Amino acid sequence: MGDLNAKADYVFKVVLIGDSAVGKSQLLARFAKNEFNVDSKATIGVEFQTKSLLIDGKMVKAQIWDTAGQERYRAVTSAYYRGAVGAMLVYDMTKRQSFDHMTRWLEELRGHADKNIVIMLIGNKCDLETLRAVPVEDAKEFAEREKLYFMETSARESTNVETAFLTALTEIYGIVS
Numbered sequence: 001m002g003d004l005n006a007k008a009d010y011v012f013k014v015v016l017i018g019d020s021a022v023g024k025s026q027l028l029a030r031f032a033k034n035e036f037n038v039d040s041k042a043t044i045g046v047e048f049q050t051k052s053l054l055i056d057g058k059m060v061k062a063q064i065w066d067t068a069g070q071e072r073y074r075a076v077t078s079a080y081y082r083g084a085v086g087a088m089l090v091y092d093m094t095k096r097q098s099f100d101h102m103t104r105w106l107e108e109l110r111g112h113a114d115k116n117i118v119i120m121l122i123g124n125k126c127d128l129e130t131l132r133a134v135p136v137e138d139a140k141e142f143a144e145r146e147k148l149y150f151m152e153t154s155a156r157e158s159t160n161v162e163t164a165f166l167t168a169l170t171e172i173y174g175i176v177s
């Protein structure tokens with residue numbers, strides 16, 4: 001897979017949302033650059049990164065947007081959501097509150113985004129199993145009720161990160177192609 005410099009057949013905008021410190025920026029760094037930074041600073045300024053990959057023989061350029069430290073409720077602007085075909089809704093599985101806030105984030109997302117947007121619920125930091133505060137059943141139930149895809153990931157240990165993005169991008173491809 002890796003980065004390929006050919007012209008893209010498709011460009012998919014995907015937004016990362018969720019509370020501060022759940023690991024959004026590290027998930028993006030892991031997916032786009034295979035990096036993880038233990039002392040990651042809060043994100044400043046609007047940022048996105050791209051990664052090109054082949055899906056079904058087509059060149060798909062994923063343009064993944066990271067919040068610019070706008071994680072307070074209703075602080076993310078509508079420009080952030082505009083044109084998004086996918087969303088990664090991230091909570092920290094060691095912080096119950098970040099999961100409880102998923103309802104709000106989802107509401108905000110659905111208020112701004114296209115109705116066909118593909119949404120992946122992500123319980124990040126699954127390397128910290130001993131500190132788990134969100135049972136996997138709770139997350140699965142929420143995902144089923146809201147018709148979201150769901151995966152637990154670790155940006156730190158690289159668990160399921162590629163799979164989560166790839167699953168979302170493949171679903172998006174299936175809708176737009």
Ligand code: GDP
Pocket residue numbers: 019020021022023024025026027037038039040041042043124125126127128153154155156157
């Ligand atoms: P953001 O505010 O949602 O962008 O969160 P960051 O990506 O900046 O991460 C917040 C903190 O959580 C940082 O100290 C990261 O090193 C840490 N972190 C992020 N992902 C993981 C993970 O998968 N496992 C563990 N143990 N820590 C993580």
Ligand code: MG
Pocket residue numbers: 024025026041042043066067069
């Ligand atoms: Mg960040």
